[in-house]
Amino acid sequence: xxxxNVVVGQSGGPTAVxxxxxxxxxxxxxxxxxxxxxxxxxxxxxxxxxxxxxxLSDKPADFLEKLKRTPSSALGSSRHKIQDPDxxxxxxxxKKHEIRYFFLIGGNDTMDTIxxxxxxxRQQGYELFGVGIPKTVDNDLFGTDHTPGFPSAARxxxxxxxxxxxxxxxxxxVDRYVIYQSVGRDAGWLSAAAAAARRDEGxxxxxxxxxxxxxxxERFLADVDSCISRYGWVSIVCGEGLQYGDGTPVSTSExxxxxxxxxxxxxxGTSVALNLHRMIMxxxxxxxxxxxxxxxxxxxxxxxxxxxxxxxxxxxxxxVLLAAEGSSGVMVTIARRSNAPYRVDFQTVALxxxxxxxxxxxxxxxxxxxxFVTEEFLExxxxxxGEVPDYATL
Amino acid sequence: xxxxNVVVGQSGGPTAVxxxxxxxxxxxxxxxxxxxxxxxxxxxxxxxxxxxxxxLSDKPADFLEKLKRTPSSALGSSRHKIQDPDxxxxxxxxKKHEIRYFFLIGGNDTMDTIxxxxxxxRQQGYELFGVGIPKTVDNDLFGTDHTPGFPSAARxxxxxxxxxxxxxxxxxxVDRYVIYQSVGRDAGWLSAAAAAARRDEGxxxxxxxxxxxxxxxERFLADVDSCISRYGWVSIVCGEGLQYGDGTPVSTSExxxxxxxxxxxxxxGTSVALNLHRMIMxxxxxxxxxxxxxxxxxxxxxxxxxxxxxxxxxxxxxxVLLAAEGSSGVMVTIARRSNAPYRVDFQTVALxxxxxxxxxxxxxxxxxxxxFVTEEFLExxxxxxGEVPDYATL
Numbered sequence: 207x208x209x210x211n212v213v214v215g216q217s218g219g220p221t222a223v224x225x226x227x228x229x230x231x232x233x234x235x236x237x238x239x240x241x242x243x244x245x246x247x248x249x250x251x252x253x254x255x256x257x258x259x260x261x262l263s264d265k266p267a268d269f270l271e272k273l274k275r276t277p278s279s280a281l282g283s284s285r286h287k288i289q290d291p292d293x294x295x296x297x298x299x300x301k302k303h304e305i306r307y308f309f310l311i312g313g314n315d316t317m318d319t320i321x322x323x324x325x326x327x328r329q330q331g332y333e334l335f336g337v338g339i340p341k342t343v344d345n346d347l348f349g350t351d352h353t354p355g356f357p358s359a360a361r362x363x364x365x366x367x368x369x370x371x372x373x374x375x376x377x378x379x380v381d382r383y384v385i386y387q388s389v390g391r392d393a394g395w396l397s398a399a400a401a402a403a404r405r406d407e408g409x410x411x412x413x414x415x416x417x418x419x420x421x422x423x424e425r426f427l428a429d430v431d432s433c434i435s436r437y438g439w440v441s442i443v444c445g446e447g448l449q450y451g452d453g454t455p456v457s458t459s460e461x462x463x464x465x466x467x468x469x470x471x472x473x474x475g476t477s478v479a480l481n482l483h484r485m486i487m488x489x490x491x492x493x494x495x496x497x498x499x500x501x502x503x504x505x506x507x508x509x510x511x512x513x514x515x516x517x518x519x520x521x522x523x524x525x526v527l528l529a530a531e532g533s534s535g536v537m538v539t540i541a542r543r544s545n546a547p548y549r550v551d552f553q554t555v556a557l558x559x560x561x562x563x564x565x566x567x568x569x570x571x572x573x574x575x576x577x578f579v580t581e582e583f584l585e586x587x588x589x590x591x592g593e594v595p596d597y598a599t600l
Numbered sequence: 601x602x603x604x605n606v607v608v609g610q611s612g613g614p615t616a617v618x619x620x621x622x623x624x625x626x627x628x629x630x631x632x633x634x635x636x637x638x639x640x641x642x643x644x645x646x647x648x649x650x651x652x653x654x655x656l657s658d659k660p661a662d663f664l665e666k667l668k669r670t671p672s673s674a675l676g677s678s679r680h681k682i683q684d685p686d687x688x689x690x691x692x693x694x695k696k697h698e699i700r701y702f703f704l705i706g707g708n709d710t711m712d713t714i715x716x717x718x719x720x721x722r723q724q725g726y727e728l729f730g731v732g733i734p735k736t737v738d739n740d741l742f743g744t745d746h747t748p749g750f751p752s753a754a755r756x757x758x759x760x761x762x763x764x765x766x767x768x769x770x771x772x773x774v775d776r777y778v779i780y781q782s783v784g785r786d787a788g789w790l791s792a793a794a795a796a797a798r799r800d801e802g803x804x805x806x807x808x809x810x811x812x813x814x815x816x817x818e819r820f821l822a823d824v825d826s827c828i829s830r831y832g833w834v835s836i837v838c839g840e841g842l843q844y845g846d847g848t849p850v851s852t853s854e855x856x857x858x859x860x861x862x863x864x865x866x867x868x869g870t871s872v873a874l875n876l877h878r879m880i881m882x883x884x885x886x887x888x889x890x891x892x893x894x895x896x897x898x899x900x901x902x903x904x905x906x907x908x909x910x911x912x913x914x915x916x917x918x919x920v921l922l923a924a925e926g927s928s929g930v931m932v933t934i935a936r937r938s939n940a941p942y943r944v945d946f947q948t949v950a951l952x953x954x955x956x957x958x959x960x961x962x963x964x965x966x967x968x969x970x971x972f973v974t975e976e977f978l979e980x981x982x983x984x985x986g987e988v989p990d991y992a993t994l
Contacts, residue, residue, distance in 0.1 A: 220767050225992070246994060249773050260994055269992060276991040278767040285774045369899040373614050373672040377895075379643050380679050384895065480874070498892045501771075501778065505763040508989070509902065595901070597670040598619070598663060600640060600654055 209240060210306025212526075214262075215247035215254065216279035217312035217319065219343065220501075221355025222362075222510040223518035227311045227339045228281070229274045230522025232262050240530045241307060249282040250310065251319060255295045259303065274515065277507035288319045293326040300327065300334065307335050307529045311522070313342040313353075317537050318561035324535055335529040338537030338557055339521045343504050345395035348563035349555030350539035354518035357590040358510035360399035362503040363388050363443075364591055368403035370497065371410020371441045372597060378439040383430065383486060383494030386411070387479035389503065391447035394418050394567045396503070400443045401579045402587050402594060410441030412578075418567045419576035420451035426482070427489050429577050434492065448478050456481055511592045517550070524552045548589040603634060604700025606920075608656075609641035609648065610673035611706035611713065613737065613895075615749025616756075616904040617912040621705045621733050622675065623668045624916025626656050634924045635701060643676040644704065645713060649689045653697065668909065671901035682713045687720040694721065694728065701729050701923045705916070707736040707747075711931050712955035718929055729923040732931030732951055733915045737898050739789035742957035743949030744933035748912035751984040752904035754793035756897040757782050757837075758985055762797035764891065765804020765835045766991060772833040777824065777880060777888030780805070781873035783897060785841035788812050788961045790897070794837045795973045796981050796988060804835030806972075812961045813970035814845035820876070821883050823971050828886065842872050850875055905986045911944070918946050942983040 214231045216224055228246070235244040248258035260281065265273075273280060300308070308323060310316045317338045324336035340347050343359035367386050374384040390396040394416025403410055412433045415421060433440035448456040457478045479496040486492060521538045528536065536554035543549040571583035608625045610618050622640070629638040642652035654675065659667075667674060694702070702717060704710045711732045718730035734741050737753035761780050768778040784790040788810025797804055806827045809815060827834035842850040851872045873890040880886060915932045922930065930948035937943040965977035 216770075220770055252773060262994075272990070272992040273994075275989075276766070277763050279770040280992060280994040282770050282773070365900070365902055366896050369671050369901060370895050372670070373895045373899040376610075376614055376673040376676050379646060379676070477874075480871075495894045496892065497894045497896055498890065499896070500889045500891050501764050501767045502760050502891055502893070505767040506759070507763060507991075508759055595669075596666070597901075598666040598674060600656075600667075600674040 209242040211304050212241050212244040212307040212309070213247060213254065213259065213300070213303070213305045214244065214309040215250040215311070216281050216283050217250040217310050217316040218283060218285060218341070220278040220283060220504055221341055221343050222277040222358040222505060222507045223354050223515050224278070224311055224341050225273045225276050225280050226515045226518035227341065227354060227522035229270045230519040231309055231339070231526055232265060233270060234523045234526035236263065238526060238530050241526070245303060245305070246281045250284040250286065251288060251292065251296065252284040252286045253282065254299055255292060257299055257302070274519065275507060277505040277510070285315070287315055288322055293323065296323055297327055297330060297332060301332065306333060307526075309337055309339060309525050309529070311339040311341045313344070313347055314561055314564060317557045321535065321557040321561055335532065335534040336557070337525040337529045337533060338560065339525045340537055340539065341518070343396060344390050344393050346393035346565045348560050348565050349537065351542040351550065352540060352590060354514060354521055356395065357514035358506065359396055359503045360587065361511050361591045362506040362509045363396055363400045364403045364594060365509055366497070366499065366503070367400040367411050367441060367443055368594065371403065374410065374439050374441055381439075381494050382434050382492035383440045383442060385442045385444065385479045385482050385494065385496040387444050387446055387477060387496065387498045389500060390417065390445045392417055392564065392566065394445050397443050397445040398567060398571065398579045398583060399587050399591065401584060402591055405594070405596065408437050411443045412437065412440050414443045414578050415445065415448055416567060416572060417445045417447040417449065419572060421448045421456050422451070423485060427485060430486055431490065442482065444478050444482060446478055511590065513548070513590065513592070520552060528554065545585060545589050603636040605698050606635050606638040606701040606703065607641055607648065607653065607694070607697070607699045608638065608703040609644040609705070610675050610677050611644040611704050611710040612677060612679060612735070614672040614677055614898055615735055615737050616671040616752040616899060616901045617749055617909050618672070618705055618735050619670050619674050620668045620909045620912035621735065621748060621916035623664045624913040625703055625733070625920055626659060627664060628917045628920035630657065632920060632924050635920070639697060639699070640675045644678040644680065645682060645686065645690065646678040646680045647676065648693055649686060651693055651696070668913065669901060671899040671904070679709070681709055682716055687717065690717055691721055691724060691726060695726065700727060701920075703731055703733060703919050703923070705733040705735045707738070707741060708955050708958060711951045715929065715951035715955055729926065729928040730951070731919040731923045731927060732954065733919045734931055734933065735912070737790060738784050738787050740787035740959045742954050742959050743931065745936040745944065746934060746984060748908060748915055750789065751908035752900065753790055753897045754796075754981065755905050755985045756900040756903045757790055757794045758797045758988060759903055760891070760893065760897070761794040761805050761835060761837055762988065765797065768804065768833050768835055775833075775888050776828050776886035777834045777836060779836045779838065779873045779876050779888065779890040781838050781840055781871060781890065781892045783894060784811065784839045786811055786958065786960065788839045791837050791839040792961060792965065792973045792977060793981050793985065795978060796985055799988070799990065802831050805837045806831065806834050808837045808972050809839065809842055810961060810966060811839045811841040811843065813966060815842045815850050816845070817879060821879060824880055825884065836876065838872050838876060840872055905984065907942070907984065907986070914946060922948065939979060939983050
């Protein structure tokens, strides 16, 4: 077979390490005898359909090193969900640029895109090798022990909750509580990770509420009261996607807007952290604060984990090697072999499976009360997030 | 004079480096021939009045090194404003422990406390040397070029705005704006510092709104629209204490609570960032996000600046040396001598002056439009905050 060209894109929400995967693709393509030019899609398949490609083939080594230390998606990203009419447009561009290798770094919607593009091309008699590179801070991708991007975002949550917890402890004569809202709409992995901040009983965080567990206002208020009685203060972590038992988001506004409408969700100008803050203020005579970090933890390169950058790079590299060997229709996965020492293998899973399934926190990672994690979860998370700072106590 | 004992406390909101000042005091006392034991007040003067002192005299060197890397106020802090009836209680404790040297690390309320305690003791014929050690992330202390704690909190804002800005740029096909709310109720120094994140025109942040400038909703919406037209996205930084021209806080709720009351301020469950987010959503068809960091930037030791830790230590050390020489009623100040190379002197200012005055951003540091800083401000801030990361662009 003649040498084919390569296209790579970054899709969905960024991470601190997604450019490491991109660098892994670029550097491995340049060493591959089966592959020629490597193009980057601007804004993922949106840019591909607009023929907005960047030639990445001749980037110098020092640029690639800098790219590995650059957070977010340097090519630009999109959340476009592919539609049937998109497929002929994409095939046309692939043919135009003689592209035979198709890589996207992303989550389950992204894997669905690769799957559909690859299938359509095959049906049209155009040989295309499509391999997925996993990425999501949310860690809810099926088939992999964890996803690149998650460890670094988790570390950012850990440092935030740890340091704000020390402050809350020291300021307990003024403020009694600190509420920290993490991204993670459907899965609680990132909120749960904050538990690794705690070295000793009594330290932050005390309470963690996850989207996997139905939220109960009265139980929450009892938990808060109990921690403040016990420790003098309380550190609370919550996922942005918390829901009540009936499926109502906890971020539903308790107030009406100027037209008298009840509002829902963050886009209506409310949030889980703010509503928890209001619940505590309505019930108790405590002062406290809430923190909403949103994309801050998805792009914190200065808090990224070495292991995460290396694994992200390796997933990019493996994807190219797999495609060069004729593999297609799969996503690279990470399989953990041991915790001490931490060892992983890289394997694959069918794109169709990743596209259809997700990976919520298993119940055995959540305590029976539904307000913290278990020791099993801590064993899972600790090898991924690097060393947790140890502070002096007076 | 016989050797006297020493007491030191940490008062007001913590910083990442306030324990460096504490270590500076402890280590310098141990080398002083005029001073004997050094005690720490638990929760500042609240703990002092309760006779809750910790003997810090014999802490080993490795503990003190760890203390210098520990954020927040290891002794515990308070916001207690001293009252006349407190003064005899304090004198009684000082006499009980033969304390002749009184140090507090804090802001202007704290300096007022030292001033009043020192004056009262003198009136009562009890010789006490009281020296203040400056501290506040807000940087609004009179008489000093900047305050220890400010550079590190400023760097945290810079990294947050920089990294979330890269992400917002890359995600502009999905979200058009990112709003970042910084602490800083009366002074805009910390919000303004975020400007140092920007290396080139078009990068984050685009717009900065400071408490020193009356907020105008229509001008704000025009600014946002103009940036999105020009760049495709916009990064907005706001101080928590923004006010309209008539003095109404921008954090005033635009909705009513369940009893039909209009609400005010963060403690009522609203915030400036949330209200700016609502203004944009009400006017435009843009999606975006808001971030509220609160104490996260006050305690981010992993983002602290070397210079800030060193200056904080030095302020603690100087305070002890001054008191040992018989100085009293003053606060240590930092006077900048040059920017390149960065050089400072340490001087003093009368406590009474610091207690009475504050230091808002001067008008020449704010652009005429009131929506960004000037080059003069950037010259002021850049030497304080360490190197700003340089990322790859595709």
